[in-house]
Amino acid sequence: MREKKKLTDIKIQLTLDIYDLAWMASLAVLFVIMLEMFYRMIVNYNGRYETDVKYYVTDIAQTGEEVHRLMGFMFKVFYNINRGTLEANVYLAAVIVLIVIVSYFVIRYFVESDGYIDTVPRRSMQFMALAMLFIGPIYMPVLHEYFYIKSFYSFAWHSPTQQSMTLFAMISAVCFIEMYMTYEKKGIRPRLWTATMVSTLIATGFKPSYTIDLALAIVVMFVIDLIKGRREGFAKRFGQMFIMGCSIVPSGLYMIWLYFKEFAESTQLDEEHEILLSIAPLLEYKGLWAAVLFGITFPIVVFVFNSSRFKDVKYRVILYIFIMGVLQWAFIEETGTRANYGNFTWGRMIGCWLLTLAACPVFLETRYDKDLLGRNSKKRKTFITLTSAVLVLAICSQAYYLWLVVTGRGWYH
DSSP, rough: HHHHHHHHHHHHHHHHHHHHHHHHHHHHHHHHHHHHHHHHTTTGGGGOOOHHHHHHIHHHHHHHHOOSHHHHHHHHHHHHHHSSHHHHHHHHHHHHHHHHHHHHHHHHHHHHHHHHHHTSOOOHHHHHHGGGGSSSSOOTTTTBOOSSSSSSSSSOOTTTTHHHHHHHHHHHHHHHHHHHHHHHHHOOOOHHHHHHHHHHHHHHHSSHHHHHHHHHHHHHHHHHHHHHTTTTTTTHHHHHHHHGGGGGHHHHHHHHHHHHHIIIIHHHHOOEEEEEOOOHHHHHHHHHHHHHHHHSHHHHHHHTGGGGGGGSSHHHHHHHHHHHHHHHHHHEEEEEETSSSTHHHHHHHHHHHHHHHHHHHHHHHHOTTTTOTTTTTHHHHHHHHHHHHHHHHHHHHHHHHHHHHHTTTTSOO
């Protein structure tokens, strides 16, 4: 019996290794595809469409345009290494692969924190991490005919700033969540505080949108915590929250500097530009309900069936960031020659990304724990059927969209 058990153990380990190798192979294939795609974007493939990739990688570097954002500085350095685009191309492809890898660790963190690490197979978490790149708008020509433009949420293959922000925003969110979940029992751990500060600052250097979401979410969470705590330990609780909040102060200072460099100075040069509180972005959005329904179908379905998950601190933090991202997009408007330089729409995008990412572990846990939603219940069967169908439709839609982008059909669909 002991010998058979050993053989079984070896067989199981071999199976897991095969899945791991398959996942790593898929990441290698993804890297190669991304190299090709970004190369085509850099050279303006077929002359059919301009991309943010081309603007950052070559246009800024060749024209000597003054830059104030991290992406511009980086690509200038890359370009000046050998007066070419190889380094930038490799960086962009690596970022996409790193997004998948970090997504896996985020999903694993949630699964382990929920107590399901022995229930959910590693291969399933790896699959969901890879699928995250493609869980976007469901393309149905009659009902919702958009892959990207006019979609509430989609991964922007043409935007290196969005991709880089997403990578570091995930790290920032998890570090903050862990710090926030444990500060009362373990105090504020310096490593988590530093990791939150650094990752948030880097994400802000690429796009400020995520930091606006996080800052607003922090304010709401802290106010609620202080009210709930009442007078008991108020001073200590307030002090700890203040210290946690200071982790995003460097990002805030950078945003103030960026505002004066890119917006206030342009006003001095008689270029009209304003950032206004307005409901116009919301009112002017055509087909909003279809865009929301088809854009974030997966997290909607997952959390409609699992709304109780928001009682858990980490899911609640993600929900607050999502809400603040939507509010940022809906009520902040830019006008004038520099309209859209603030990229407030990306607050909604990163909020949708994090909400979708948080839905992945919930989906997997419900899939593998048959007692969740009731063993063999109609509710459980409906959940599995709906989420599986939505997942397949989303992945097929966005994989086809990626094919259109890679083959030079443009990112504006």
